[in-house]
Amino acid sequence: MMVTFEELQSFLAEQFPQGARYGTLQELGDGWAEMKLEVAEEHLRPGGTVSGPAMMALADVALYAALLGKIGLVPLAVTSNLNINFLRKPVAHSPIRARASMLRVGKTSGVGEVYILSDGLEDPVAHATITYAIPAQR
Amino acid sequence: MMVTFEELQSFLAEQFPQGARYGTLQELGDGWAEMKLEVAEEHLRPGGTVSGPAMMALADVALYAALLGKIGLVPLAVTSNLNINFLRKPVAHSPIRARASMLRVGKTSGVGEVYILSDGLEDPVAHATITYAIPAQR
Amino acid sequence: MMVTFEELQSFLAEQFPQGARYGTLQELGDGWAEMKLEVAEEHLRPGGTVSGPAMMALADVALYAALLGKIGLVPLAVTSNLNINFLRKPVAHSPIRARASMLRVGKTSGVGEVYILSDGLEDPVAHATITYAIPAQR
């Protein structure tokens, strides 16, 4: 790995000054990362279910973490494609977690997948595949 | 159309009490809708660019508006798949707009596409295709 | 499981009379299936690499097999969405395999993911997520 858990945690805090709104880093491995989102009022849709955009944002940042763990702290890596399938309703007011792992890390792009889990449910509530473009000049 | 501009506007305000954070309805036609997001601090990534999740949220709600304009105010319609390609960097601090149109409206699902535009740029900054699941009991 | 390996094998042979062109069933489990494609001239692009459409067709039929193993022999189940990322070049002239597993099987749709592997390579050459629409009248 190119970065430690603490280095990545600090970097994400700088990049996302909105704080824990997009989730917090829980674990970091070689090509994978886990993030957790404490569901707040702003993440909900009427009826108490976690909104799609909240899950998409969590998936996006979790794969960003997994990628940076592999390539180092490249601030200009940007999402180029995101595909997400929403599978089932998360448990109301339960935290959600994203388990992100890289499928391929190349010179100009990285591709990975993310399972979104809801505490209290065994099966994933969503699944995403995401491509990040990596800038040439790093 | 099943609903008027004003009816849909009120419905979205109820469904998204966070207010203008996900954008505001600009126009509504038969199978299409346009929404606008005034970019605020919370929608930005470092460097002043609009975040991916802000664009995904806008695309999602814009197609929801286009769908509800066709099928009426069905609160339980939920996104089942979203695919988005980020094409170019939006103009910093400019409003972004989503032009959503339905490709198919069936009994149990609706599929459409969304162009995300940035005021000041001619070409789209992102393009999404989204599927909504429509509940049977409506 | 609703069907046996032999029942599904016969069903696929009827549905795809073009024979082994889309691959052959290797294994069938509860919510998953594995298929294998012996790469022939028609599956190649110049340079000897397996064509994208050959991999998409294999992924599509492999998830169809995994779904039918769960819901029974429903001939009218049709693909509604397919998303595929091509990750690396398959080994020239080596067989390719698809490992398909369901992420969700509902009443009107099933969603799953497929890893495409190339004999001789450890990492997947492609990854797909696919949604099948299941007809109401079965």
Next chain:
Amino acid sequence: MMVTFEELQSFLAEQFPQGARYGTLQELGDGWAEMKLEVAEEHLRPGGTVSGPAMMALADVALYAALLGKIGLVPLAVTSNLNINFLRKPVAHSPIRARASMLRVGKTSGVGEVYILSDGLEDPVAHATITYAIPAQR
């Protein structure tokens, strides 16, 4: 445009020696192309409907044509992501057409969208968004 209709037609014939199986070029413009597939037995599923893989292959090659019209005859451009939504059943035994247009052509990748039409139907039968990776050394 970097290439003429005739140059691209010859190039595609070399690249796809299987001939008209993936469709034939009909029109070529600045950033767009139209291809047509005469539906044959091998493109059908039981019941006489055009198979998903036949439509995916046509979409893939049509966007390849649109891209090459823009960047010149780069044989090593390869599909990196393809997302397709199947919208409605094509007319049995009718030709299908793909209208492909580029949304973005960059140095290392090109993104576009494709509408699949079935002769005799006004609305599209499928819609795809596709990313091509463009090799650096051209």
